[in-house]
Amino acid sequence: MNYDFKAFDGQVAAAREWLGKEYRGLRTGRAAPALLDGISVSAYGSMMPLKQVANVGVEDARTLRVQPFDAALLKDVERAISAANLGVGTSSDGAIARVSFPELSAERRIQLVKLAKGKLEEARTTVRIARDEAWKDIQEKERKGELTEDDKYNLKEELQKRVDKGNEELEKAFESKEREMTS
Template identity: 45%
Template sequence: MKSGDFDDIRRRMDSAVNAFKHDIASLRTGRASSNLLDAVQVKAYGSEMPLVQVATVAVPEPRMISVSVWDKSMVGAVDRAIREANLGFNPIVDGAMLRIPLPELNEQRRKELVKIAHGYAENARVAIRHVRRDGMDFLKKSEKDGDISEDDHRREADRVQKLTDETIATVDSLLSGKEAEIMQV
C-alpha cells in the first residue's frame, strides 16, 4: 500500500473522530456553551438554515445563553426552532433577543445525554470500521491484481487494523471524558 493510500485511510478515520468531537460538543453539561445550539435548524426565507446564519449566539452567564436575532421578523421562527430541537430549552423572548436559562440537569436527563453520547460514539465507530473495510478491500484487490505480495498484504492489513484500534480507542477515551463531564453534579 502506498503511503498516500494509508494517509487517506488515516485522514478519513480522523475526520470520523472530528465529527464525533463536534457531535459531543453540542451535548449539554452543567455549563452554558454556544455549541449547544449548533444543531438547531431554523425555517427561514423558504429553507432550513443553521441558527448561526440568522442570529448571534452568546453566553453572558454560566447558566444563560442569549440569542440575538438579526431580523426581527425571524424571532418567532428561531424560538420555535429552539423549542423543537428537543434540547430541553424554553427561550424567553425579549424583543429581538432570546434568553435561554439552563435548568439544572436532573439524573434522568443526565442519563439520556449519556445515551445520546454513546449513540454518537457508535456512529463514529461504524464510520471508522467502514474506512477499515475499504482499506482491506483495496489490499485484497491489490494482491489479486499482483500489485503487492501476500506478505505485504498481511503487513499492511495489520497496519490498517492497528490504526483502526487506535482510532476507536480515541473515540472511547473522548466518550468516557464526556460521560464523566455530563454525570458530574
C-alpha cells in the same frame, strides 16, 4: 511495500469529526451556542438558520444570550427556540432573548451517556467498515502481484495499528463527553 492509507485515514478523520459534531449537539447542563445550531427561524418570508439572523453567546454556565441582528425578529427567534423542544426556558427584555438551561436530572444524564455511547459505536462501525475496505484492497493488490504475501501481512499490522489509534481517539472523545455530562 508502499500502500496509500489516505482513503482509510480520511474515513477515520471523517468519523472523528462526525462524532465531535454529534457530541457538540448533546446538551450537558452547560449552555453552549452549538446547542442552537439546528434551529431555523421564519424571517423575511423564508426559513433561515438562527446564526444568520442572530448573534448567540454564553451569558453564564446555564444561559445563552440571543441577540437578533434585526430587533423585529425577536419574537420569531423566541418562537423558533421554543418550537425546537430543547427543554429550555426563554425570556426577553425587548432586544435580547435569554435561553435558560435547567439542571439535568440524574436520569437524564444516564440517558445522555447511553446516547453518547451509541454515537461512539456508530463511529467505530465507520472505522471497521473503512478497515474492511482497506484490507480488501490490500488483498486485491496481492492477488494482482503488486504486493508480496509478506507485504500483505505487514500492511495488515500497520492497518490494525491505525484502527487501534482511531478507536482510541474516538474513545477519548467519548470519555471526555461522559465526564462533562456526569459532572
